[in-house]
Amino acid sequence: MCITLFIILTIAFMVVRLMPGSVYDNPEYSIEIIQALEAKAQLDKPWIIQYFHFLKGALRGDWGVSVKIAPCVPVFDVIKQRIPITILLNIISLVISLPIGILAGTVAAMNRSRMPDHIISFLVVIFISVPSFVFATLMQYFLAFKAGWFPIVYSATAAGTAKYRSMMLPMLALSFGPIATVTRYLRGELIENLSSEYMLLARTKGLTKYQAAFRHAFRNSCVPLANIIIPMFTGILGGSLVVERIFAIPGVGGLMVESVSTSDHFLTVAVLLFYSVISLFTILLVDISYGIIDPRIRLGGNE
Amino acid sequence: MKTGESILTVDNLSVSFRTYSGIVKAVRGVSFELNKGETICIVGESGSGKSVTVKTIMGILPPSAVIESGTINYKGMDLTKLTEEEYARIRGKEIGLIFQDPLSSLNPLMKIGRQITEALLIDKEMSKREAREAAIELLGAVGIRDPEQRFEQYPFQFSGGMRQRVVIAIALARNPEVLICDEPTTALDVTVQARILNLINELKQKRQLSIIFITHDLGVVAHMADRVYVMYAGKIVEYGTAEDIFLEPAHPYARALLASVPDMETEGRLASIPGAPPNMLHPPTGDGFAPRNKYAMQIDFEEEPPMFRISDTHYAATWSLHPSAPEIPMPDVLRERIRRMKEGGANR
Incomplete structure (x- = not known):
């Protein structure tokens, strides 16, 4: 995990440094000022020296300061401010999409090849293939601008229900993809489990169709589901990069886009690091959860 | 029974x-x-x-x-x-x-x-x-x-x-x-x-x-x-007590099935049943086994045989049991084995 993180960091550093333009590009500064600033941050040296300088700083916990977005503030302090809203948004979307996805997937599987299944499968294809920012823009236009049901952008200053109302659209936009993913996955798993031999055995015991479906097929389908939920979180995080921007939400995603477009390089690297740590952590969680959830893996070592 | x-x-x-x-x-x-x-x-x-x-x-x-x-x-x-x-x-x-x-x-x-x-x-x-x-x-x-x-x-x-x-x-x-x-x-x-x-x-x-x-x-x-x-192509072709079936199989399929089982005396090639089971998308007319039966008669392909009574417990659906059908010989392997089984008494 540490090695992966190191490689990610290295690549991030190089990509950022290879971008044209200086961190200190500013029409108000003269060439001399820029050169002096660059010399101070060792940016006039070859990139390999810059890289070691950066690593040395990173090891001491000094990741540099933001230049443009919040001048002279350490980069992680900038990110820290932005984290809560992003995490809140993502967790809420996940919480919304799970029950809906599970319900839709179950309905589709139990009515396989009949009308409800066809409708749900059709919607799933749309929701999976259309990216979240398209929904975000469409909803912003139709529901917020035309119909006026929701605020057009997120308002951080509003309190109570108004704040949550302004969060509704971005949450919805972020939920469609995960809902479709859960639905499709659960439908596939359930259909496979419903037609398995142990379902026949469960029914020959005398369980009714629904008892058997719920106690055996549904439970077993939820086990692998647990393992896609965690990586899905990373997926929502990726989606929120753009959606946050559309709804002007001051989150980490927006920060990432801003820092790149204003070439606030230290900040970009730090945000990238934040996303990488979260992704790596979720992968680790998945591996651990396999062992906890599935008895075949949990007990495998004891035999 | x-x-x-x-x-x-x-x-x-x-x-x-x-x-x-x-x-x-x-x-x-x-x-x-x-x-x-x-x-x-x-x-x-x-x-x-x-x-x-x-x-x-x-x-x-x-x-x-x-x-x-x-x-x-x-x-x-x-x-x-x-x-x-x-x-x-x-x-x-x-x-x-x-x-x-x-x-x-x-x-x-x-x-x-x-x-x-x-x-x-x-x-x-x-x-x-x-x-x-x-x-x-x-x-x-x-x-x-x-x-x-x-x-x-x-x-x-x-x-x-x-x-x-x-x-x-x-x-x-x-x-x-x-x-x-x-x-x-x-x-x-x-x-x-x-x-x-x-x-x-x-x-x-x-x-x-x-x-x-x-x-x-x-x-x-x-x-x-x-x-x-005994079931073949979705039909019961013969039934009886275990003794009936093992000692006096009447349907050609039952005979072929029994003949294909090896025993201690089996030498040389194992008897097999030629051909493949019928495709049940197009179920056969007449006796389903006829195409794989070398003794099959014309009527086997045309008309479905009824259950013929052999004894109170033993019935088989094959035209070879019809009074006017020619005698069809038991496969050699089987005749030999049945003779041994009968001599050996209950030792089947």
Whole structure:
């Protein structure tokens, strides 16, 4: 995990440094000022020296300061401010999409090849293939601008229900993809489990169709589901990069886009690091959860 | 043959599958009866409709299957007319089923114990603790050692034979009167096979079970059967007591099947049945086996043979039994073997 993180960091550093333009590009500064600033941050040296300088700083916990977005503030302090809203948004979307996805997937599987299944499968294809920012823009236009049901952008200053109302659209936009993913996955798993031999055995015991479906097929389908939920979180995080921007939400995603477009390089690297740590952590969680959830893996070592 | 009262009667049962390529007539007018306390074997090759027949009895046909005609009479009820809810009361309680593949018929993610108590708790007559004790007792009864400890384990911690014992325990949990075994030993090693068969016979004695045993293994038939039904292309082509079938097979398919089984005296090439089973998308007219029978007569291809009576217990559907049919010789291997069996007396 540490090695992966190191490689990610290295690549991030190089990509950022290879971008044209200086961190200190500013029409108000003269060439001399820029050169002096660059010399101070060792940016006039070859990139390999810059890289070691950066690593040395990173090891001491000094990741540099933001230049443009919040001048002279350490980069992680900038990110820290932005984290809560992003995490809140993502967790809420996940919480919304799970029950809906599970319900839709179950309905589709139990009515396989009949009308409800066809409708749900059709919607799933749309929701999976259309990216979240398209929904975000469409909803912003139709529901917020035309119909006026929701605020057009997120308002951080509003309190109570108004704040949550302004969060509704971005949450919805972020939920469609995960809902479709859960639905499709659960439908596939359930259909496979419903037609398995142990379902026949469960029914020959005398369980009714629904008892058997719920106690055996549904439970077993939820086990692998647990393992896609965690990586899905990373997926929502990726989606929120753009959606946050559309709804002007001051989150980490927006920060990432801003820092790149204003070439606030230290900040970009730090945000990238934040996303990488979260992704790596979720992968680790998945591996651990396999062992906890599935008895075949949990007990495998004891035999 | 025991002349007990009949407990399950299947009459003229036909089952078809609707598939994309057409209607598959899997079972075509099958009739048989199971008497109290006896074991009947239904023998036939893959695709002859054996499994479909028992799935129909259990009411667990896939949605694409349709019962075209016929009745299944169990204790005065016609099982083909039951609703799903009524069927749920029959399954497990009256008729139990053991599957072919114990490796896939247990829920891999549920503890063995719960899979048994689940069946016991359906009737709502037991508390959870009673069910647990009953389940442990059952596990012991089917020959699983340390049942208390095994109770808490998952299927993957059991060997194939042990899993089949668990499946048997589940099938017997609610004391059914009829036990259907759908090739229960096919997926097991030969040594384990014999133990499972002995267990089934033992449980049959103890619990006065009536058993329908599906198999394609004639060795198993010899071990288990009171009476034998030979099935080919969705029809019963011959039936009789085990002695009738083994010593005086009449239908050419039954003869060919018996001749293809090796024994200690077999030398040279093993006899095989030429050709392939018919495609049930286009079921054959006449005697289904005729295309593979070198003694087939013109009428075998044209008209379906009725059941000819050979003795009170022994019937076969083949035109070769018609009074005006020519004598058809028994295959040499078989004649020789039957002679030895008759000399050896009961040593079959």
